[in-house]
Amino acid sequence: MAYCPNTPEEIQEMLAVIGAKSIDELFSPIPEALRARSFDLSEGMSEFELMRVMQEKAAAGGTEVVPFIGGGLYDHFIPAAVDHLSSRAEFYTAYTPYQPECSQGTLQALYEYQSAICRLTRLESSNASLYDGGTALAEAALMAMRITGRHAVVLDQSVNPLHREVVQGYLANLSDKVVEVAPSGCSSDIEALMAAIGEETAAVIVQNPNFFGSVHDFTALAAKAHEHEALLIVSCYPISLGLVKPPGEMDADIAVGEGQSLGNKLSFGGPYFGFITTRKRYIRNLPGRIVGETIDKSGQRGYVLTLQAREQHIKRQKATSNICSNQSLCALRGLMFTAALGKKGFEELAALNYDKAQYASAALIGINGVSVLNEGATFNEFTLSLPKAASDVVAKLLASGVAAGVPLGDYYPDLGLENALVVTVTEKRTRAEIDRLVVLLEEALWS
Amino acid sequence: MAYCPNTPEEIQEMLAVIGAKSIDELFSPIPEALRARSFDLSEGMSEFELMRVMQEKAAAGGTEVVPFIGGGLYDHFIPAAVDHLSSRAEFYTAYTPYQPECSQGTLQALYEYQSAICRLTRLESSNASLYDGGTALAEAALMAMRITGRHAVVLDQSVNPLHREVVQGYLANLSDKVVEVAPSGCSSDIEALMAAIGEETAAVIVQNPNFFGSVHDFTALAAKAHEHEALLIVSCYPISLGLVKPPGEMDADIAVGEGQSLGNKLSFGGPYFGFITTRKRYIRNLPGRIVGETIDKSGQRGYVLTLQAREQHIKRQKATSNICSNQSLCALRGLMFTAALGKKGFEELAALNYDKAQYASAALIGINGVSVLNEGATFNEFTLSLPKAASDVVAKLLASGVAAGVPLGDYYPDLGLENALVVTVTEKRTRAEIDRLVVLLEEALWS
Amino acid sequence: MELIYEKSVPGRSGVRVPIADVPKVVGFPPELRRQSPAAFPEVSELDLVRHYTNLSRRNFSIDTNFYPLGSCTMKYNAKIMENAAALFANCHPMLALLPGGEQLVQGPLSLVYELERQLAEITGMDEVTTQPLAGAHGEMTGIMVIAAYHKARGEKRKYVIVPDSSHGTNPASAALAGYEIVTVPTAPYGDMDLDAFRAAMNDQVAAVMMTCPNTLGIFNPYIAEICEIAHQAGALTYYDGANLNAIMGKVRPGDVGFDVIHVNLHKTFGTPHGGGGPGSGPVGVRKELIPYLPTPRVVRKEDGSFAVEAHPEGIGRVSDFFGNFGIMARAFAYITLLGREGLIEVSEQAVLNANYMMARLKEEYELPFDTTCMHECVFSASRQLKDGVHAIDIAKYLIDRGFHPPTVYFPLNVKEAIMIEPTETESKETLDAFIAVMIEAARTAKRSAQELQEAPVTTPVGRLDETRAARALQVCCE
Amino acid sequence: MELIYEKSVPGRSGVRVPIADVPKVVGFPPELRRQSPAAFPEVSELDLVRHYTNLSRRNFSIDTNFYPLGSCTMKYNAKIMENAAALFANCHPMLALLPGGEQLVQGPLSLVYELERQLAEITGMDEVTTQPLAGAHGEMTGIMVIAAYHKARGEKRKYVIVPDSSHGTNPASAALAGYEIVTVPTAPYGDMDLDAFRAAMNDQVAAVMMTCPNTLGIFNPYIAEICEIAHQAGALTYYDGANLNAIMGKVRPGDVGFDVIHVNLHKTFGTPHGGGGPGSGPVGVRKELIPYLPTPRVVRKEDGSFAVEAHPEGIGRVSDFFGNFGIMARAFAYITLLGREGLIEVSEQAVLNANYMMARLKEEYELPFDTTCMHECVFSASRQLKDGVHAIDIAKYLIDRGFHPPTVYFPLNVKEAIMIEPTETESKETLDAFIAVMIEAARTAKRSAQELQEAPVTTPVGRLDETRAARALQVCCE
Ligand SMILES: Cc1ncc(COP(=O)(O)O)c(C=O)c1O
């Protein structure tokens, strides 16, 4: 079962046309000495047996656990239409729209996606997607380096630690000037960030809400960066932008983010997509593919890949990025998600996340010894201080089928956050689930 | 949330065009006295809450039970492609192809379906589907009455009892001459059936394999029926026809069957489809829709609904049947199933069913006091004689998560079959599951 | 496009069947074997997928086109319904009939029960059976129930009355239940002539079947009188609920005096039409008729659990189990999602859209019954006919412009009928676009009949020769 | 077609969000609120569905058309893979990183581990990481691993060598890892010039990146020598596995002497291309390089259970978790379903189809490197150019005939390149149909260049003005 259609008779006919005696002969350009020394795989099977294997694995996938965890990836509601539409074969079995006339479906959708991202962030230009939130942040840093011709980067430590690792990895061989700035409590230390900006700084990188859940206004930071001719890069959580001031309203230069929460399944880590937007004047510095509007000979509107001269297949080592395949289908889902909820629904969704998280935090701080560490506003995540090591508490609650949050100790070993726990409450967490979390946490702490 | 798009402004605009002041005014033709006295339904909800309700119901759906039950509906493997293709929106959100030029998708598929059913049964003409196996059998009886101008029917009691009830119901107001003929053991009593045919007999109705799982050759019965100018109607299980002599090879006049096993999910009783095929000369007596081949002005081949003059929308009370909506999408799945497996795969599938059932029956009769009641050949079902009441045994095994079979006592109260159990073994039952059935049955009987 | 059989290549194989994990025990007797394998196509999975994907693209459908097919309620089929129904894909109905099996299928049984309760409340009937598999099947079931009722009272009545505007399934279903049909003409106000009906009524009439609003989209103001007249003669009243989409929350047939009703879940309750089915046609009855409903019934026991009970006096079974459960699950999801207010909104918006359509088109098209309509409106192409343009020509022109045509030539009592049911899920913008093309068609008719007669030109095939099809009777490829 | 934003109607609403079941506690601070809502379209669910369903119909795709895009391995994407991947839709990856969480996600962890073992065996490498999210991402990861290796040995090398026929991502990825690029030209036998390579090699070279078979579809017979030359200079060898579809079970890069490899699950392992992604680009390495793989690693413990371990010497993270798991699940399903024999058959049939294509077309089209090819063949439209017909004109003509064009203008070292990769899942009949049209195109070129230059005429839009797009830079609708 290899999905190979040709019958033995056809194979013989084809070999005759080629003038070869056997298929083996076609492999004769490969010297004998180079032949495979082993190919020890199991025997094939049918769909039926395969699905039994897969079902067994999926059954041990932790989906019975009620998640109050985020860390950049969120358990959000996905309208049914998103699945149905994104699984149209014409979308998912096509490839990069190199031939625009027979790819207007993908191209127009990506143009609409770019527009959605601009509308979401209130910036002017977007590309057709990047791999994920972490790599988008790294690409933004590289982009800022290209724009400014500088090599230093100021990185807020309250940016998602996983994303920071990705950024550090991407920059490892290109810059030795990544300065991380510690938070002040659960807040980004805006003063310290400002102080860290210098004449070599290409960009200062922050996240909103930050990893602790705190929401900031980075307008002043943007002004400071611009004073030094540096850029402000904001990584943002798209769902929060239904409520929270978007990067464009803070005068940020580049906004990026993890797109998963826009209609993509958690799926144990991917595929998701990263988005990036910037000012119109920086469009030529964007990484990846960009779809642009144009017309055909008869004046009909259509869409094409544009500014391809920035890309690897033309510019090779001088390209703005190495990205080729991106996360088109995931971006399409993101677009459909925004269109399904629409202007009003998207706002309502954000408000609901906020309200549920507020309800949860109010209930949780009713527990003896528990308090919220965030000083200012939060969105749908907040950091609790517990009277015990957060790791132990999380392990205990997991045994009762609840993932209570992400313990911060491991991610911030130097900040004394062993007892701190980031709790996420999306719109999918019901009141009953929240109430149960409170009961279980109290039990875990006090009985 | 009613999927109504018009905004309040648009509604006002529309009312203005109509010349009505309010929507209420549009309902003014309805006298006040006739207005609804109650409309006590719950409040609406969103997709999210709805799916929680549905998931809860589905979780209590018995799907953890390993089914060795059939009774006309079978747990067969369905190739993934069948689901994907039949859920193309253009197929499932279209309706009856009244306008052939924009419905060639459905029409050609139904033509292919009709062809598949003819190839399966080895008869010449089929329609575009009926509701299900039971109603198809009833329609076949009515059809035979129309063809022969007679009103009596001979009905083998080894036909599925549920289907017999449907036939009896359909004929209740049209014929008082339905003679049921008891089986001889687990075999259809062909002698008795022959003897029951008289000059008033429109048709003799049998099933292959019969409800006990026994496979017959009804060629002689067909000859006998034809001697009396009566018709032979065979209800058949499509998967069995990968191995078993089809009705067309037995000189049957009409073949019908429950199509569920051809690529349709069990889905707690439907939707499935019924199929019907007959000799070319009886085509005008077929119930329901028929798709035929033709050409357009430029000579291009195309498909249309044909022989519509037989149908209710033209002939009204004189129509060959009252059927209007049929089970098109299920028939389409049936077609796709046959095409996915293909000539060879379909044969292999039938052989596998047979082999698994043989393996199971050989193992089961190893249990003390258990024997197989069928005398001749069986396909993937067989009837066991147990040393205890089959109902009790089934109830006991259900508690261990195995549906051991269908106890016959209730269906044949007069035949002394309280200890008889029809066991079904499809290709999906693994050896391990069969072996466990043997162990559990032995336990239930002897410990 | 080639047929799948024409793409077959000997020896090519498609999907692999499960692997045998048991030894072969004994062979199947050769004399009972089929002589040659069923000649299914030998295609690869890609052949299969490409064939049917491309075939699907040759259809118009709700998801791709406005589809105002009158009397069919082609509303949007919400995607969440598909997801909801899929959850039950692997539930075996036979489990419910096994000893001890009911407990294992409480979920789906509760759905059957609750859907029956919802439908009873919506229609104002006392009990509902979900067993019938489509509207016509519901009609037949309903009339069989009526026959059983009369029989139980020792009566054998002979006739069923239907108006001439009724759907063809009504007389066909009644005939199937053993009745002779009496057809009553339509009065100038657009529904069954009351005097003619009175004249037709007598003690040999078993029932009268009404569609209300009728197939002209008109609500019959004399509907209560009709019920009374029937009841006085000992006849029962049957309500064809195909057009229920117009009146949810406004009128309940049970309140009006109907004894039996069927509803089409695939119309009013938003389940997809599947290219011609599957549908589902539950039947509701008034208290006196409950005993005659088909067997078995899903009942709720004192402890709140659900059971399957035999219904011994009933008309037997009209299908094997509880009906087209997958369709019922979608309808249950729909009703539960929309709720009381949502269903009322549905009817209001459906009626608004139809009246808007009627108001905007009546200048160009003859409106045989010019009165406020309900969920649909029926025009006649009689004016266009003067220029040699038939309803069918207008229909084909619409296809070229990307719209599925309305129902044409039905109801039979309107010449050159064009029956438009926009449904509530279509927007004013869509209606306006359709209206513009309809007006264009009317104007084109005046200018050039030929242009319309030659349509469609944008479809994979042009107008097809139906006579040839009926003569050749090529219904299966050799 | 209108944009979804152009279909927006103020006040219209789409999908309903979940219902609030908690009271509002405190309001969000106004100064942190966004000023005006994100201007997403206000459309109904039906608007949404109809828009994207119709939009999808404006694409060619594997499921609807033959799609022989060279270097992209557009093979059939088996439907069962979709079902298999969907099973994991709700698994939260963060669970794996929580204390005590590993036990809860043994299923997906085992899949990561087993897929890595499968890929290691297929490529002959010692360890694999699935973290990279696409081929280019794998390249970057691989080169970063190489950089870390050199660094650990106290070396800071400056260059990476690539052949001129290499894919653009190779030099771009190496540049991203901080290297300067040395490009080596192609020899007349169709692959990197060995002498030029030898000349370019020195102790400042960190690695050489080879694609084998290369983008001309040619298997480089000197590949082992190249590895040796590199190793002698202390450089490492990188294998771009984008073309692995040609050689499964025949050659393993690890056996040949490669140190690092990436594979494209979305090419060789049949996962769908999604209109441009998502893909997945696992990286395999030889033993010495294992320490530098990204963190974390999924390991199998003594008791057979799976754990997530930090990998402290590694290059850090290249993505958040374990890679594009949904794509990995499909690839795992594919490999498991096909098994050893199936994968060998894949490569054999892919090579057969490509050679058949080459044999049948070489009379009409210039074949710059006329030698047995592997999975793809590269023609040049140089003969047609004499009549004024470019590769792009032939491509557009193919569109009108229902075929997705091959890759054109790549590789860059072939003028007017036409790069055809039929893949193994296409049948001889499909190839023959395509070949017939290619031949027709070549003949038409001789007769009427214009006919080709005006193509396509059957598509929703004609040839689009790319210059205008690049000038206008309209990349988002206001
Ligand atoms: C008024 C009316 N009654 C009955 C029916 C029959 O319904 P079904 O097609 O489900 O059998 C229809 C269907 O078109 C109808 O419009």
Ligand SMILES: Cc1ncc(COP(=O)(O)O)c(C=O)c1O
């Ligand atoms: C030879 C070769 N290498 C690398 C790549 C890059 O792979 P991806 O698109 O997954 O980043 C490609 C993709 O087209 C390719 O063909």
